[in-house]
Each structure stands twice: as structure tokens, then as C-alpha cells.
Amino acid sequence: MSSLLSIGKSGLLAAQVGLSTTGNNITNAGVAGYSRQAAIQSDTATQDQGFGFVGSGTEVSAVRRYYDNFLAVQLRNAESSQASLDSYTKQISQVDNLLADPTAGLSPALQDFFNGVQDATSNPASAASRQAMLSTANSLVSRFQGLSARMTEIASGVNGQISSTVNEINSYARELASLNNTIAGLTTDGKAPNDLLDHRDQMLTELNKLVKTTVIPGDNNTLTVEFGTGQPLVVGNTAFQLATSTSPTDASRVTVGYQTASGAFSALPDSVLTGGQIGGLLEFRNGAMDRAQNSLGQVAAGLAVSFNAQHVLGQDQNGALGTAFFNPINAYVGVNSRNSPASTANVSAVVTDAGKLTASDYSVDFDGTNFNVTRLSDGQVTQINPFPQTVPQTIDGVDYTITGTPADKDNFLVRPTYNAAHDISVAITDRTKIALAAPIATAAPNANAGNAKISAGTVDKNYLTPGNALAAPVTLSYDKASNSLSGFPPTQDVTVTVNGVATVYPAGTPTVPYTDGAAISFGGINFNISGTPADLDTFTIGPNISGVGDSRNGALLAGLQTKNILDNGNATYQTTYAQMVNFVGNKAREAQITGSAADAAVDQATKQKESVSGVNLDEEAANLLRYQQAYQASGKVMQVASTLFDVLLNIR
Structure with a gap:
């Protein structure tokens, strides 16, 4: 009888654990991360009764957690x-x-x-x-x-x-x-x-x-x-x-x-x-x-630099050459806090060329002998040469100036355009300083016998070189016999461009051959003479002394809006x-x-993981019924064992 009672008891306890585990699943079904659990039953050791082995009940060997690590x-x-x-x-x-x-x-x-x-x-x-x-x-x-x-x-x-x-x-x-x-x-x-x-x-x-x-x-x-x-x-x-x-x-x-x-x-x-x-x-x-x-x-710096480059080639209402319209754009330079305390090196960088300017950052590193500038967008390295510098070195539209005595492994971060939109500002406050006029004026006297005309003329950055700006008019004279022009400044080369082919005549050349419509330049001054001049016809290029109503440089400034300036002239x-x-x-x-x-x-x-670890309430409800029935059945086994024991006690 004790064996039957023990078997019933083991089944009762196992069913109780199953009910508890199922109930725990149900109550934690909505808890994030909870994995379904199940009571794993196994039979206990059997006993040899002579005629064969008889089971002694069951036990809960583990409460298993359904979990798939891969999922x-x-x-x-x-x-x-x-x-x-x-x-x-x-x-x-x-x-x-x-x-x-x-x-x-x-x-x-x-x-x-x-x-x-x-x-x-x-x-x-x-x-x-x-x-x-x-x-x-x-x-x-x-x-x-x-x-x-x-x-x-x-x-x-x-x-x-x-x-x-x-x-x-x-x-x-x-x-x-x-x-x-x-x-x-x-x-x-x-x-x-x-x-x-x-x-x-x-x-x-x-x-x-x-x-x-x-x-x-x-x-x-x-x-x-x-x-x-x-x-x-x-x-x-x-x-x-x-x-x-x-x-x-x-x-x-x-x-x-x-x-x-x-x-x-x-x-x-x-x-x-x-x-x-x-x-x-x-x-x-x-x-x-x-x-x-x-x-x-890049847009801010490109605008400031290119607009300034054209503005300084104009003439303001006071008759003076233009000044910078926007203030200079200085690149951000970060000194590495880990640089040697013994280092006195200093790096400064100023944006000077809008066309070559990139949107990349740069690392400036000293290897013990040379400074190397690495473009971080693609790893391209440019060496500062010579060092120590005599003049700034331009890299991707930025002038680098390095001073002081560096130490090995000195490092600087240069961000040419990162702060440019924040730093851009207008340098001019006086409206009369806006250089809308051109600094030169050209003329062909009415007394000329031929029909040749001279263009209004423009200047480029070479005009700003000391000694090139016109202090007095230059008069060119045409000689029909030699079909040439004379009167060019004796200290400046003269370049004549015909159909895209440029010919340079060294300073001091007495006469320059005339070609109808050719582009002529000297000292940063550019103009064209077209038509058929007569012998001794003259053409004058001189300072603009009445430029209040002139807007030739203004037209060039306005044209910058649609000109491909940035990205190496592509945008x-x-x-x-x-x-x-x-x-x-x-x-x-x-x-x-x-x-x-x-x-x-x-x-x-989530669905794949939940298919293994998730709690299915329908399944758990079925398990509740199964364990309830097992519990009741085990209780019935114990009840039968008790009845049989009472019968034995009542035998006389």
C-alpha cells in the first residue's frame, strides 16, 4: 500500500509542479523577454518484484526553459x-x-x-x-x-x-x-x-x-x-x-x-x-x-573668395581700386592636445582659391623632418616643401602657413570650410566703396581715319601686382607699313591671342603685329582691337577718371551667379x-x-523567436486541463490506496 501511496503522491507533486509552471507562463505571458518554461517529468527507479519490474512513480527532473540562442x-x-x-x-x-x-x-x-x-x-x-x-x-x-x-x-x-x-x-x-x-x-x-x-x-x-x-x-x-x-x-x-x-x-x-x-x-x-x-x-x-x-x-567660402577676387578688380565711387567685399575666411585649425609641450609649432590656413576648395577636412602631421597634409576624404598626402617656409603653400585652395619649432608627431586638424558659414561677414559698410566700375578706360579718337574699334577692356589679378596699375594713359599707334602696334609699356610683356593661340612678346619689343580681333593683354589689362585701322591711328588705355556711372565690374560681379566657379570650375x-x-x-x-x-x-x-520561446495562452490553457486531470487522477490513486489499507485493517 505504501508503494501505491508513494506512486500517487509522486504523481500529485509532479502535477502540482506542472500546474505551477503553467500558471507562471500564463501570468508572465506579457513580460518582455520571458521564455516559456515546462516541467520535464521522468519515471523513478523500478523495483524487481520477482515476476518483473514495477514502477515506483514519477519525478520532475527539470523545469526547462525554451530558448534558442541562434534566434x-x-x-x-x-x-x-x-x-x-x-x-x-x-x-x-x-x-x-x-x-x-x-x-x-x-x-x-x-x-x-x-x-x-x-x-x-x-x-x-x-x-x-x-x-x-x-x-x-x-x-x-x-x-x-x-x-x-x-x-x-x-x-x-x-x-x-x-x-x-x-x-x-x-x-x-x-x-x-x-x-x-x-x-x-x-x-x-x-x-x-x-x-x-x-x-x-x-x-x-x-x-x-x-x-x-x-x-x-x-x-x-x-x-x-x-x-x-x-x-x-x-x-x-x-x-x-x-x-x-x-x-x-x-x-x-x-x-x-x-x-x-x-x-x-x-x-x-x-x-x-x-x-x-x-x-x-x-x-x-x-x-x-x-x-x-x-x-x-564651401559655398560660403567660395562666394566670399571669388566675389572678393572680382571686387578688388573694380573701382569704387571715390576712384580707388576695390577692396575685399567680404572678410577673409580663415580655416578652423585644431591643435592636438597631445602634442609635445616642447612644441611651438603653429599652423594657420586661409581660403584663397574658390575653384580648388574642397569640402574635406585635413590632417597636418610632423614626422620629425617634414610636415605632411593629408586630405581625409581620400587620403591624398601633400608635403609642405620647403620647411621652414618662405611663403605660404597653397593646397586645395587653402594657403598654409606653419611657424615655430615642431616636435615629432605634432598633429593639427584643419577644417577649411566647417566654420565658414558661421564666419562669413560683409567687410564693406560704406556704399561708395562698392567697386562697380572698371579701373581702366579705353578710347579710339574720332580723328582716327580707319574703322578699327577697341573694346572697353577688363583687368585681371595681375593688374594688382605692384607697378602694373596704370598711373597715366598708354597710347598705342598703328603703323600701316609694318601692320603693327607700338607704344606698349617697355617693362611689361605683351600677349596676343589669336584663335586660342597665345604669342608672348617680351618686354621692350618695339612693335607688335596687328591681327583683326586679336585679344591683347599686358600688365593684367585685357582688350581687343577689331576692324581696319588707318596709318597712325591711335588707341588709348588709361585710368578710369569718370567711373561714377560705369558698371562694367558690376556686370562681372553679377555674372558670378551663373559662372562655374566651385569644384574646379564645374559648379x-x-x-x-x-x-x-x-x-x-x-x-x-x-x-x-x-x-x-x-x-x-x-x-x-521576433516571430521566429516567439515560436520557440513565446507563451501560447491556448496551449497553456490545455496544459492546465491536462495537469488538473493528472492531479485529480493521482489523488484518486492515493484515495484507492487509502481504501485498500482500510480494508486490510478491518479484516479479522
């Missing part, structure tokens, strides 16, 4: 990619909305500015038109500065989010290390604390939404958590702490690294922080954000800006499409 890793990776894309999309959408705004973007302000230039060119003597041109210039500068300020705010917000995310990562790392320690202590004889394992896996899921990790199983159900290319985050019960610090070459951006026990900071390359929110933030900052801000600065200001807007828009759209695919991948991975 869990698949889901974590999908959620990490989803979080990265979500973070990236939120940030780039801000930049996209900012740049593409038809009223707040740059294009309307650029158009208004050049409308002002054209109006002043049409009315060069009008004080109102000149003042309106200054007003539109200041409005354009304000637009540049406003866009730059908004981008700086977005970048600052990214810095804050990176720091916040690092703090969250550290919190999860500490909790995972603590759980590792607790789980290892509770793991005995192959039995593991299922609920703690679920809790740890859920924390790994949340951690992967912050940064993509790799999980390596260890002894006693512990896990090692790594990120990037094997950088440790959790090893056993030890959590490695991350921290943020300002970049050694740019105080406006934060970097991520390890925080040692002594408080020292060891920076990590951004490339190891992939996936999750922090991966999306860094990808946005180092990609779309930097390119957008650099490209905006206008507007097209460069449009390319940037298009790039950001495409990236935003790409992120949205990829994000939709990531959402689908997460949904699919």
Missing part, C-alpha cells in the same frame, strides 16, 4: 540595426528639413543678393541701389550664419545623446556583470535560474539597441560581452566602463573611450562603435552632418548647394527605406 542573437542584431537606423533617421531628417525649406534655405537669399547686385549694376550712380546691395549682402550673411547655427545646435544635441547613451551602456554593463555573478552562484548540478537568465537576455536586448555587441558563453552560465572588433564590455563579474571626452583636436565634438580605474581616458576609434543608437549617431555625425556643414561652408554656388541638399535628401530617404526593411526584419525575427 535570440538574430533578433538582437536586427534590433540593433533598427535602433541605429531610427537614430540616424531622426537626426538627418532635421538637416533635410532645414536645408530643403524653400523659404528658410539658402537659395532664396543667394537669389536676392545677386538681384541686388544686378540692380546696383543697372543703377551704379544710385545711392539707394548701392545701399540695397549692402542690405541683401548682410541678409545673405545672416542666412549663412543662421543655417550654421542650427547645424551647430543639431551637432551639440548629438554630443549630448552620445554622452547619455554611454551612461546607459555603462548601467547595463554593471547590471550584466552583477547578474553574471548571481547566475554563476545559483547554477548547480546543471540547473540554472531560468528567470534570471531571461532577465539577463532582456538586458542584452536593450544593450544591443544602444550598441551592437557580441556575446560569448562562459563557465557556469556566465557571458562575455564585447563590441566592435573585440573590445570588452563585460567579462564575468567585471564591467568595463566607457566615458566621453572632448576630441583632442576639436572641442566641439565628443569622443568615446574607456575610463580606467585611475580616471584616465583612453579614446576608441568611432569605427568600433557600430549599431544601436550610438552607431547611428556617430554615422550621422561623421557622414551626413559633417558633409552638410562642410558643403555649406555654381546654387548647384553646389543643390547637390548638398540632394545628398542629404537622398540619405534621409535611403534611411527611411532601409528603416522599413529593418522593421520587417525585426518583426520576422
Whole structure:
């Protein structure tokens, strides 16, 4: 009888465990990360009764946790990619909305500015038109500065989010290390604390939404958590702490690294922080954000430099040569805080050529002998030669000047256009200083017998070379017998271009052959003479002494709007800006499409994981009935055993 009672009791206890396990599944069905559990029964040892072996009941050998590590890793990776894309999309959408705004973007302000230039060119003597041109210039500068300020705010917000995310990562790392320690202590004889394992896996899921990790199983159900290319985050019960610090070459951006026990900071390359929110933030900052801000600065710097280059070739209302319309654009130069204290090297960089200017950043490094300038967009290296310098060296439209005594491994970060939109400003405040006129005037006297005409003439940058500016008129005389012109300044070469072929006549050449329609230049002065001159006909090129109503330089300034100046003469200001807007828009759209695919991948991975680990309430309801019936049946076995025992006691 005791054997029958024992069998019934074992079945009763097993059914009770099954009911408890099923009930636990039902009550935790909505808990994130909970894995379905099941009571695993096995029969107990049988006993030899002579005629054969008779069973002695059942026992619960384990409470099994239904969990597939492959599916869990698949889901974590999908959620990490989803979080990265979500973070990236939120940030780039801000930049996209900012740049593409038809009223707040740059294009309307650029158009208004050049409308002002054209109006002043049409009315060069009008004080109102000149003042309106200054007003539109200041409005354009304000637009540049406003866009730059908004981008700086977005970048600052990214810095804050990176720091916040690092703090969250550290919190999860500490909790995972603590759980590792607790789980290892509770793991005995192959039995593991299922609920703690679920809790740890859920924390790994949340951690992967912050940064993509790799999980390596260890002894006693512990896990090692790594990120990037094997950088440790959790090893056993030890959590490695991350921290943020300002970049050694740019105080406006934060970097991520390890925080040692002594408080020292060891920076990590951004490339190891992939996936999750922090991966999306860094990808946005180092990609779309930097390119957008650099490209905006490229337009600002390109406009300032090219407009200045033409403006200084004009003449203002006071009869003086033009001065810079915009203030110079100085590149941002970040001195690496890790440079040797013994170094006195200093790097300065000024944008001087709009056409060769790029939107890239540059690293300037001293190798112990030479300074090398590396274009970070493609790795192209240019050596500063000679060093020490005698004059600035121009690299990609930027003049580099390096002074002082460097130390080995000195490093500088040069960002030619990053702050240009913020730094651009109008240098002229006096409307009479706007140089709309040309500094030279040409004339063909009415007394000439031939029909040859001389063009109005222009000047180029060589006119600004000391000694080239005209102090008095130059009179050219035509000699019919030799078909040549004489009277050119004796100290300047004369270049005659016919059908694209240039011929240079050295300074002091007494006569220069005449060709109808040829382009003639000397000392930065350019003009054409066309037609048939008569013998002794003269042509005069002299200083412009009545240029108040002249707008030849104004027309050239207005023409800059549609001239291919930037990108080595392949793009206008507007097209460069449009390319940037298009790039950001495409990236935003790409992120949205990829994000939709990531959402689908997460949904699919979730369903696959839930098919193994998820709680099915219909199934659990059936299990309740099954265990209830088993419980009742085991109770009936015990009842029968009790009845039989009573019968034996009542036998006399």
C-alpha cells in the first residue's frame, strides 16, 4: 500500500509542479523577454518484484526553459540595426528639413543678393541701389550664419545623446556583470535560474539597441560581452566602463573611450562603435552632418573668395581700386592636445582659391623632418616643401602657413570650410566703396581715319601686382607699313591671342603685329582691337577718371551667379548647394527605406523567436486541463490506496 501511496503522491507533486509552471507562463505571458518554461517529468527507479519490474512513480527532473540562442542573437542584431537606423533617421531628417525649406534655405537669399547686385549694376550712380546691395549682402550673411547655427545646435544635441547613451551602456554593463555573478552562484548540478537568465537576455536586448555587441558563453552560465572588433564590455563579474571626452583636436565634438580605474581616458576609434543608437549617431555625425556643414561652408567660402577676387578688380565711387567685399575666411585649425609641450609649432590656413576648395577636412602631421597634409576624404598626402617656409603653400585652395619649432608627431586638424558659414561677414559698410566700375578706360579718337574699334577692356589679378596699375594713359599707334602696334609699356610683356593661340612678346619689343580681333593683354589689362585701322591711328588705355556711372565690374560681379566657379570650375554656388541638399535628401530617404526593411526584419525575427520561446495562452490553457486531470487522477490513486489499507485493517 505504501508503494501505491508513494506512486500517487509522486504523481500529485509532479502535477502540482506542472500546474505551477503553467500558471507562471500564463501570468508572465506579457513580460518582455520571458521564455516559456515546462516541467520535464521522468519515471523513478523500478523495483524487481520477482515476476518483473514495477514502477515506483514519477519525478520532475527539470523545469526547462525554451530558448534558442541562434534566434535570440538574430533578433538582437536586427534590433540593433533598427535602433541605429531610427537614430540616424531622426537626426538627418532635421538637416533635410532645414536645408530643403524653400523659404528658410539658402537659395532664396543667394537669389536676392545677386538681384541686388544686378540692380546696383543697372543703377551704379544710385545711392539707394548701392545701399540695397549692402542690405541683401548682410541678409545673405545672416542666412549663412543662421543655417550654421542650427547645424551647430543639431551637432551639440548629438554630443549630448552620445554622452547619455554611454551612461546607459555603462548601467547595463554593471547590471550584466552583477547578474553574471548571481547566475554563476545559483547554477548547480546543471540547473540554472531560468528567470534570471531571461532577465539577463532582456538586458542584452536593450544593450544591443544602444550598441551592437557580441556575446560569448562562459563557465557556469556566465557571458562575455564585447563590441566592435573585440573590445570588452563585460567579462564575468567585471564591467568595463566607457566615458566621453572632448576630441583632442576639436572641442566641439565628443569622443568615446574607456575610463580606467585611475580616471584616465583612453579614446576608441568611432569605427568600433557600430549599431544601436550610438552607431547611428556617430554615422550621422561623421557622414551626413559633417558633409552638410562642410558643403555649406564651401559655398560660403567660395562666394566670399571669388566675389572678393572680382571686387578688388573694380573701382569704387571715390576712384580707388576695390577692396575685399567680404572678410577673409580663415580655416578652423585644431591643435592636438597631445602634442609635445616642447612644441611651438603653429599652423594657420586661409581660403584663397574658390575653384580648388574642397569640402574635406585635413590632417597636418610632423614626422620629425617634414610636415605632411593629408586630405581625409581620400587620403591624398601633400608635403609642405620647403620647411621652414618662405611663403605660404597653397593646397586645395587653402594657403598654409606653419611657424615655430615642431616636435615629432605634432598633429593639427584643419577644417577649411566647417566654420565658414558661421564666419562669413560683409567687410564693406560704406556704399561708395562698392567697386562697380572698371579701373581702366579705353578710347579710339574720332580723328582716327580707319574703322578699327577697341573694346572697353577688363583687368585681371595681375593688374594688382605692384607697378602694373596704370598711373597715366598708354597710347598705342598703328603703323600701316609694318601692320603693327607700338607704344606698349617697355617693362611689361605683351600677349596676343589669336584663335586660342597665345604669342608672348617680351618686354621692350618695339612693335607688335596687328591681327583683326586679336585679344591683347599686358600688365593684367585685357582688350581687343577689331576692324581696319588707318596709318597712325591711335588707341588709348588709361585710368578710369569718370567711373561714377560705369558698371562694367558690376556686370562681372553679377555674372558670378551663373559662372562655374566651385569644384574646379564645374559648379555654381546654387548647384553646389543643390547637390548638398540632394545628398542629404537622398540619405534621409535611403534611411527611411532601409528603416522599413529593418522593421520587417525585426518583426520576422521576433516571430521566429516567439515560436520557440513565446507563451501560447491556448496551449497553456490545455496544459492546465491536462495537469488538473493528472492531479485529480493521482489523488484518486492515493484515495484507492487509502481504501485498500482500510480494508486490510478491518479484516479479522
